[in-house]
Amino acid sequence: xxxxxxxxxxxxxxxxxxxxxxxxxxxxxxxxxxxxxxxxxxxxxxxxxxxxxxxxxxxxxxxxxxxxxxxxxxxxxxxxxxxxxxxxxxxxxxxxxxxxxxxxxxxxxxxxxxxxxxxxxxxxxxxxxxxxxxxxxxxxxxxxxxxxxxxxxxxxxxxxxxxxxxxxxxxxxxxxxxxxxxxxxxxxxxxxxxxxxxxxxxxxxxxxxxxxxxxxxxxxxxxxxxxxxxxxxxxxxxxxxxxxxxxxxxxxxxxxxxxxxxxxxxxxxxxxxxxxxxxxxxxxxxxxxxxxxxxxxxxxxxx
Amino acid sequence: xxxxxxxxxxxxxxxxxxxxxxxxxxxxxxxxxxxxxxxxxxxxxxxxxxxxxxxxxxxxxxxxxxxxxxxxxxxxxxxxxxxxxxxxxxxxxxxxxxxxxxxxxxxxxxxxxxxxxxxxxxxxxxxxxxxxxxxxxxxxxxxxxxxxxxxxxxxxxxxxxxxxxxxxxxxxxxxxxxxxxxxxxxxxxxxxxxxxxxxxxxxxxxxxxxxxxxxxxxxxxxxxxxxxxxxxxxxxxxxxxxx
Numbered sequence: 001x002x003x004x005x006x007x008x009x010x011x012x013x014x015x016x017x018x019x020x021x022x023x024x025x026x027x028x029x030x031x032x033x034x035x036x037x038x039x040x041x042x043x044x045x046x047x048x049x050x051x052x053x054x055x056x057x058x059x060x061x062x063x064x065x066x067x068x069x070x071x072x073x074x075x076x077x078x079x080x081x082x083x084x085x086x087x088x089x090x091x092x093x094x095x096x097x098x099x100x101x102x103x104x105x106x107x108x109x110x111x112x113x114x115x116x117x118x119x120x121x122x123x124x125x126x127x128x129x130x131x132x133x134x135x136x137x138x139x140x141x142x143x144x145x146x147x148x149x150x151x152x153x154x155x156x157x158x159x160x161x162x163x164x165x166x167x168x169x170x171x172x173x174x175x176x177x178x179x180x181x182x183x184x185x186x187x188x189x190x191x192x193x194x195x196x197x198x199x200x201x202x203x204x205x206x207x208x209x210x211x212x213x214x215x216x217x218x219x220x221x222x223x224x225x226x227x228x229x230x231x232x233x234x235x236x237x238x239x240x241x242x243x244x245x246x247x248x249x250x251x252x253x254x255x256x257x258x259x260x261x262x263x264x265x266x267x268x269x270x271x272x273x274x275x276x277x278x279x280x281x282x283x284x285x286x287x288x289x290x291x292x293x294x295x296x297x298x299x300x301x302x303x
Numbered sequence: 304x305x306x307x308x309x310x311x312x313x314x315x316x317x318x319x320x321x322x323x324x325x326x327x328x329x330x331x332x333x334x335x336x337x338x339x340x341x342x343x344x345x346x347x348x349x350x351x352x353x354x355x356x357x358x359x360x361x362x363x364x365x366x367x368x369x370x371x372x373x374x375x376x377x378x379x380x381x382x383x384x385x386x387x388x389x390x391x392x393x394x395x396x397x398x399x400x401x402x403x404x405x406x407x408x409x410x411x412x413x414x415x416x417x418x419x420x421x422x423x424x425x426x427x428x429x430x431x432x433x434x435x436x437x438x439x440x441x442x443x444x445x446x447x448x449x450x451x452x453x454x455x456x457x458x459x460x461x462x463x464x465x466x467x468x469x470x471x472x473x474x475x476x477x478x479x480x481x482x483x484x485x486x487x488x489x490x491x492x493x494x495x496x497x498x499x500x501x502x503x504x505x506x507x508x509x510x511x512x513x514x515x516x517x518x519x520x521x522x523x524x525x526x527x528x529x530x531x532x533x534x535x536x537x538x539x540x541x542x543x544x545x546x
Contacts, residue, residue, distance in 0.1 A: 022517075029516040032304055045518075053521075053529055058509045060519035062349045062373070067511055074518045074529065217348050269512035270348055272389065273306050 002283040002293060006040065006261050008238045009186040010123035010161035011095045013040035013261055016251065016294065017279050020242050020265035021045055021099035021125060021165075022071065026085035027092070033272045038279060041095035043189075043263055044085070046127050048101050049110045051077040056209040061198045066217025066244070067266055068196050070210035073101050073127075078111045086120040096120050097163070101127040105140075105150045109157040116159045123160050126150065129167030129192035141167040141192075144175050148183035161186035163240065168220075168227055169195050177231040187238040188231060189263065191224045216266040218244040225257045232258020246270075248278050248285035255297045304392055304514060305330060308385045309363070314378070317442050320369045321410060322378050323356070330390050331363040336418040337395025337486075337505055337538045340365070341513040343387040344380075347373045350389065352513050352533070354486070354505070356413035356443070357420060363388075366413035366442060392513050393537050396484050396503055402428040404479055404502075405452070406469050406495055408487025409435060412443050414505060418484055419450045430479065431455070432472050434491065438463035470494045484538075489546060496541050503540050508532040522546075 004015035021043040024030050036042060054074030061068040075081065089096050098121040100111045108126060115121050128141035128150055140146045147164070154162050164180045166173060168191040177188055193214025198207040206212070224243025232239045241259030245251060246267035254262050267274045291297045309328035316322050330340070334355045340363070341350035351373050356366040369375050380386065396418045403422055405415045412433055422429045429452040435441050437460045447454050456464030457472035465472040469491060473480060483502035485495045492504045508520035515534040522530050522544040530536060530544055 025516045025518075029512070029514050032514070033306060053523070053527065054518065057519075057521065059521075060349075060509045060511045060517070062347065065348055067349055069511065069517070069519060071518050074521065266348075266511070269517055270343070270350060271306065271387075272512070272514060272516075 015040040016261035018263045020263035023265045023268045034276050036092040038276050039094045043097040046073050046099045046101035047078045047081050047111050049107050061207040066219035068213035070208045070213035078114050090120045095122045097123050097125050099125045105153050108154050112157045125163045125165050142170050144179035148179040151180045151183035151185050155184040163187040163189050165189040167192045173227050174234045181235045189240040191243045220244045228259050229257040248282040306389045309388045311382050311384050324365045326363045331358040331361045334358050334391040335395045336421050337414050338391040338393050340388045340390030344373050344376045354414040357417040368410040404430045404483045406432045406485040408491040411487030419452045423451050432469045434469035503538050505537045506532050
């Protein structure tokens with residue numbers, strides 16, 4: 001038996017597989033397919049201080065080996081989530097990461113202060129990168145000083161470890177990663193979606209009502225691997241890799257790039273069983289490539 | 304709902320761009336009228352949400368239109384191939400203890416077949432009003448008649464039945480609209496909602512997952528709350544959501 005457990009700040013993962021925020025709701029839908037206790041952890045859908053309906057539809061467009069989404073952080077607000085969603089997750093033996101979003105720094109602080117009291121939430125993941133909210137996240141995540149500022153405020157408010165989820169829609173992601181580490185982040189999560197667009201040939205207009213949306217799925221995996229590789233070398237805090245993962249081979253690739261654990265995003269939409277399939281097949285896939293432990297993968301990391 | 308492999312036993316053209324796919328699958332007996340399945344098409348990242356036309360034992364029938372590359376690839380699939388399905392998904396048509404009028408437009412007709420079957424088998428009278436652009440587009444009219452439904456047809460070009468829309472056929476034939484169950488293009492559903500006193504409509508939407516996780520397919524209630532087409536829908540009571 002290969003030990004797949006990973007210990008990160010606040011997170012004792014029985015395996016390195018975590019459904020990514022926005023791709024698993026608050027667990028209820030995936031729980032129809034399998035026991036959520038199989039998962040290392042679960043990153044729940046973004047919480048904002050107040051309820052948000054999100055963007056108009058269409059919100060989804062398929063792309064080659066991926067998809068665009070412009071959901072727009074639809075959620076019932078932090079109070080509702082604490083009262084109605086977190087108790088459901090409490091029955092499972094899996095680490096819950098609360099994704100926190102907002103239009104301004106104060107929003108992050110408000111959500112964190114409220115969730116601090118919940119024993120279900122083990123760590124926060126700051127969404128400073130969702131490209132869909134006008135005047136919102138995009139500004140914070142694309143500027144090193146702003147990203148550091150919101151990280152510092154979140155850390156001051158938080159009683160739990162704070163991970164910062166970075167946007168790839170920047171010129172130099174390493175400078176943002178370093179600034180966030182300097183500001184006290186306990187870990188990094190990267191990458192969020194890449195800003196994209198599709199245009200309907202008949203109407204001549206964008207397919208998404210929002211115009212642009214976030215690209216996810218296997219199409220973005222090489223970009224994510226590259227950014228994990230660059231950032232993991234530049235910082236001394238753990239990195240959770242995310243972007244286009246759908247197989248155990250992908251997981252090993254991210255671990256070799258420098259990730260300590262991974263999140264699986266859009267692949268859950270195509271196959272709701274994908275996370276357990278990856279967990280089941282990870283040991284044999286590791287053996288196939290000559291790795292007897294996760295530690296051996298880390299030691300093999302490219303320089 | 305579950306994720307399962309199904310065996311294709313038939314995939315044939317019903318007309319120029321509409322096909323019928325029959326599948327052997329253990330989810331067939333679980334499907335209720337108006338529900339759908341998510342079909343994985345090789346080479347495409349997301350699945351195709353397709354409403355279930357009818358079921359018999361472990362055989363599930365899908366009738367679908369080729370509208371893009373994904374459904375075109377689905378049309379190329381051959382008997383004996385396996386295909387991954389998620390289903391049954393969504394909330395279908397209610398089984399009311401009364402006579403009903405079923406209204407279908409184009410590829411909105413398929414889910415009404417199982418619905419007609421369920422109402423007929425419980426002894427209720429079913430009137431079907433089926434609308435198509437032209438007679439060459441007509442599908443499933445005979446199947447509806449064989450189920451013992453009374454069928455009225457409308458074509459936009461007048462090549463068969465009443466010339467015009469399903470609404471024109473309803474007016475011309477004096478068909479009862481006190482309880483309608485409808486599926487078809489959005490303009491048709493809007494018109495149905497205006498003329499019917501009560502009933503249910505089945506909506507279509509772009510969706511990623513189909514099982515409630517992605518929030519891609521939401522519609523609004525008149526009060527501004529959200530409902531997922533894939534989960535609370537695709538069938539909604541008239542007035543429950545804003546079309």
